[in-house]
Amino acid sequence: MKSVFVTVGTTSFEELIATARSPPALQALQSRGYQKLVLQVGRGSLPQPSRCSALAVEAFRFKDSLAEDLQSADLVISHAGAGSCLETLEKGKPLIVVINDKLMDNHQLELAKQLHRDGCVLYCDCSTLVETLQSMDLSALKPFPPGQPEKFASFLDKVLGLQ
Amino acid sequence: MHIHIHMHIHAPAGIPASHGSPGSCCPCPAGPSGSGCPCPAGPERAGCHSRGAHGGIPQLRDAGGGAAGSPSRRITAPRARRAPVTPGATTAPRARGGLNRAGRRMGVAPLPLPRKVAPARMEELPVVVLLLLLLSLLLVPLVLLLRRRRGRRTPPFSLLVVAGSGGHTTEILRLLSCLSESYSPRHYVLADSDKMSEAKIRSFEQKRAETFSESQFSLERIPRSREVRQSWSSSVVTTLYSMLYSLPLTYKLKPDLILCNGPGTCVPVCLSAFLLGLLQIKRTIIVYVESICRVETLSLSGKILYYFSDYFIVQWPDLKKKYPKSVYLGRIV
Numbered sequence: 001m002k003s004v005f006v007t008v009g010t011t012s013f014e015e016l017i018a019t020a021r022s023p024p025a026l027q028a029l030q031s032r033g034y035q036k037l038v039l040q041v042g043r044g045s046l047p048q049p050s051r052c053s054a055l056a057v058e059a060f061r062f063k064d065s066l067a068e069d070l071q072s073a074d075l076v077i078s079h080a081g082a083g084s085c086l087e088t089l090e091k092g093k094p095l096i097v098v099i100n101d102k103l104m105d106n107h108q109l110e111l112a113k114q115l116h117r118d119g120c121v122l123y124c125d126c127s128t129l130v131e132t133l134q135s136m137d138l139s140a141l142k143p144f145p146p147g148q149p150e151k152f153a154s155f156l157d158k159v160l161g162l163q
Numbered sequence: 164m165h166i167h168i169h170m171h172i173h174a175p176a177g178i179p180a181s182h183g184s185p186g187s188c189c190p191c192p193a194g195p196s197g198s199g200c201p202c203p204a205g206p207e208r209a210g211c212h213s214r215g216a217h218g219g220i221p222q223l224r225d226a227g228g229g230a231a232g233s234p235s236r237r238i239t240a241p242r243a244r245r246a247p248v249t250p251g252a253t254t255a256p257r258a259r260g261g262l263n264r265a266g267r268r269m270g271v272a273p274l275p276l277p278r279k280v281a282p283a284r285m286e287e288l289p290v291v292v293l294l295l296l297l298l299s300l301l302l303v304p305l306v307l308l309l310r311r312r313r314g315r316r317t318p319p320f321s322l323l324v325v326a327g328s329g330g331h332t333t334e335i336l337r338l339l340s341c342l343s344e345s346y347s348p349r350h351y352v353l354a355d356s357d358k359m360s361e362a363k364i365r366s367f368e369q370k371r372a373e374t375f376s377e378s379q380f381s382l383e384r385i386p387r388s389r390e391v392r393q394s395w396s397s398s399v400v401t402t403l404y405s406m407l408y409s410l411p412l413t414y415k416l417k418p419d420l421i422l423c424n425g426p427g428t429c430v431p432v433c434l435s436a437f438l439l440g441l442l443q444i445k446r447t448i449i450v451y452v453e454s455i456c457r458v459e460t461l462s463l464s465g466k467i468l469y470y471f472s473d474y475f476i477v478q479w480p481d482l483k484k485k486y487p488k489s490v491y492l493g494r495i496v
Contacts, residue, residue: 009329009330010328010329010359011329062359064362064363064366065366080456081329081330081456082330082333082334082454082455082456082496083329083330083332083333083334084330086333086455086496087333110456110457110458110459110460111455111456111457111458113458114458114479145494147337147455147478147493147494147495147496148492148493148494148495149337149338149339149340149341149495149496150341151492151493151495152338152341152452152476152492152495153341153342153343155474155476155490155492156342156346156420156450157343157345159448159450159474160316160318160320160345160419160420160448161316162318162343162345
């Protein structure tokens with residue numbers, strides 16, 4: 001069953017959840033062959049599980065690890081938090097990053113823009129999400145090379161005279 | 164300084180009302196009769212602005228009121244200053260703002276003339292010496308600090324890790340993932356309101372213990388110095404409050420190395436370490452790694468700690484260009 005996973009991280013992003021559950025969004029997803037929608041809502045309000053327009057909708061607040069949900073998703077729609085984005089990209093899942101323009105100085109925009117520039121993600125805000133869902137071409141997304149924490153370890157070793 | 168002159172105006176016949184009552188408080192050197200009045204406006208006082216000296220209010224015609232209103236009125240001298248004692252003005256001690264015989268306004272200090280006065284050097288000398296002493300006291304620890312920086316350190320190095328919640332914790336755990344056994348024990352400092360980081364940290368350390376049996380870690384809590392979306396001004400107060408916790412904590416732990424990547428929780432911790440370094444209690448190496456989210460601009464914590472950290476690491480080339488003192492290693496998370 002093709003499923004979509006929506007995640008808002010550790011805070012709340014009511015607008016995204018509302019948009020993802022809206023009839024136009026559900027319709028767009030359905031037309032793409034998705035049959036299940038899973039919502040991780042964080043601190044926001046928790047919608048009741050329902051079955052509308054042939055899409056099964058589930059929701060939860062937090063889990064210790066989202067690895068399982070990310071692994072079983074065919075498409076991930078996420079807020080622009082680094083953890084969510086990186087975890088998703090590392091699992092090689094197609095990602096739509098949605099900007100929350102209510103955040104202070106909205107620094108999250110920088111990462112989404114950069115990842116988009118590198119061709120790794122699609123990005124939009126809540127008002128353009130439905131449009132994005134309708135017009136997306138996920139096959140055009142490029143793989144995201146992982147970061148290299150060993151470079152950091154090596155740097156620290158040098159600083160402390162271990163190398 | 165305002166001088167209030169209380170006047171009671173009467174206007175007996177034969178004497179112009181503007182000149183005040185006979186034998187009363189008239190301060191005019193000419194006296195109530197008005198003879199010899201020095202005011203250029205004359206005793207009738209038409210157009211005269213020196214009310215005080217004439218002891219009356221120009222508009223007043225009778226005791227009942229008139230154009231000016233109440234019979235007794237406070238007259239405030241707008242530029243009242245201590246009246247200089249002008250010779251010959253003894254007959255008019257309260258002639259504020261009036262004119263003396265020389266035609267100069269009384270009660271008003273003369274305009275300050277530029278003074279060509281040499282500074283009293285001998286009196287200032289002890290102050291100067293004291294300032295120099297204080298300055299040198301401040302400089303000595305700084306000089307020693309610089310020398311200490313190149314000092315030898317031996318493993319294992321205790322590490323204080325500031326776990327900033329949410330994505331910050333994820334990032335910092337990745338940074339730690341490749342560190343050798345030499346970085347132990349690891350003290351994780353969390354904000355008290357952080358519910359998610361503890362589980363992630365324990366799971367990380369558990370995995371680590373499978374490889375490194377001597378692995379040691381601890382979890383410490385301090386008040387959060389700033390909540391998401393908190394205003395700037397209240398953030399300063401909450402940050403200072405956090406320092407009441409972070410200072411004793413940093414003093415207790417005396418880490419060799421502090422590792423942080425924002426957000427606000429790390430500012431009080433790093434400032435505490437910096438302070439302890441200045442006071443020669445413990446010289447900690449402060450390493451700040453700006454979040455991968457920051458591509459073009461620094462976070463607020465980053466902007467602050469750019470000046471207080473020993474190594475400031477950025478993960479995108481644009482930031483390296485803007486902040487030349489930073490270290491760019493590519494993407495490390």
